[in-house]
Amino acid sequence: DAGVIQSPRHEVTEMGQEVTLRCKPISGHNSLFWYRQTMMRGLELLIYFNNNVPIDDSGMPEDRFSAKMPNASFSTLKIQPSEPRDSAVYFCASSLGPPLASPLHFGNGTRLTVT
Amino acid sequence: RKEVEQDPGPFNVPEGATVAFNCTYSNSASQSFFWYRQDCRKEPKLLMSVYSSGNEDGRFTAQLNRASQYISLLIRDSKLSDSATYLCVVRTAGGTSYGKLTFGQGTILTVHP
Numbered sequence: 634d635a636g637v638i639q640s641p642r643h644e645v646t647e648m649g650q651e652v653t654l655r656c657k658p659i660s661g662h663n664s665l666f667w668y669r670q671t672m673m674r675g676l677e678l679l680i681y682f683n684n685n686v687p688i689d690d691s692g693m694p695e696d697r698f699s700a701k702m703p704n705a706s707f708s709t710l711k712i713q714p715s716e717p718r719d720s721a722v723y724f725c726a727s728s729l730g731p732p733l734a735s736p737l738h739f740g741n742g743t744r745l746t747v748t
Numbered sequence: 749r750k751e752v753e754q755d756p757g758p759f760n761v762p763e764g765a766t767v768a769f770n771c772t773y774s775n776s777a778s779q780s781f782f783w784y785r786q787d788c789r790k791e792p793k794l795l796m797s798v799y800s801s802g803n804e805d806g807r808f809t810a811q812l813n814r815a816s817q818y819i820s821l822l823i824r825d826s827k828l829s830d831s832a833t834y835l836c837v838v839r840t841a842g843g844t845s846y847g848k849l850t851f852g853q854g855t856i857l858t859v860h861p
Contacts, residue, residue, distance in 0.1 A: 675851060
């Protein structure tokens with residue numbers, strides 16, 4: 634079975650540019666999560682969707698970040714304009730939920746470098 | 749106070765040793781608990797869920813103490829391949845946090861020959 638698919642795997646961009654990260658969840662999973670991981674802050678939840686509806690976006694750092702889930706098989710995380718402090722690994726994960734005990738399945742992540 | 753706290757380690761143990769990791773959580777509404785493992789430059793992967801009565805999977809044993817809001821992971825007879833970062837994960841339901849999963853900072857384990 635295909636897992637969570639993220640693209641691109643690596644992204645290097647200059648400060649001020651727009652960055653779009655993409656995610657395809659596992660088929661049948663109805664919860665989707667975007668996380669950011671850095672050495673200093675660990676894994677931080679940015680936003681999550683349930684049945685394509687954003688449930689909690691309190692982790693989105695600021696207005697430069699936006700996320701959409703237009704359908705059950707696709708989500709994007711956009712940063713505009715990007716800044717060097719946005720450099721991190723961005724993970725997308727999906728799960729079945731509810732029931733609440735369903736664990737997360739992660740994609741391989743997108744390693745973002747903003748220069 | 750962080751929602752999920754772990755001892756970051758690092759833990760350096762010889763092969764065959766038994767090692768235990770602890771994790772505490774602050775939200776009493778937390779409902780589901782997991783341990784994930786993350787290898788260097790890889791994505792986190794589910795190691796095991798944690799059930800109220802405690803559960804075991806081979807060399808790995810997980811315990812939950814709801815009264816103390818405490819989770820543990822015990823690894824027996826550690827192998828070189830157990831070297832990784834172990835992440836405690838708590839899922840919270842209710843109010844505006846329905847289905848929110850929060851990760852601890854992770855505990856680094858290195859098993860040496």
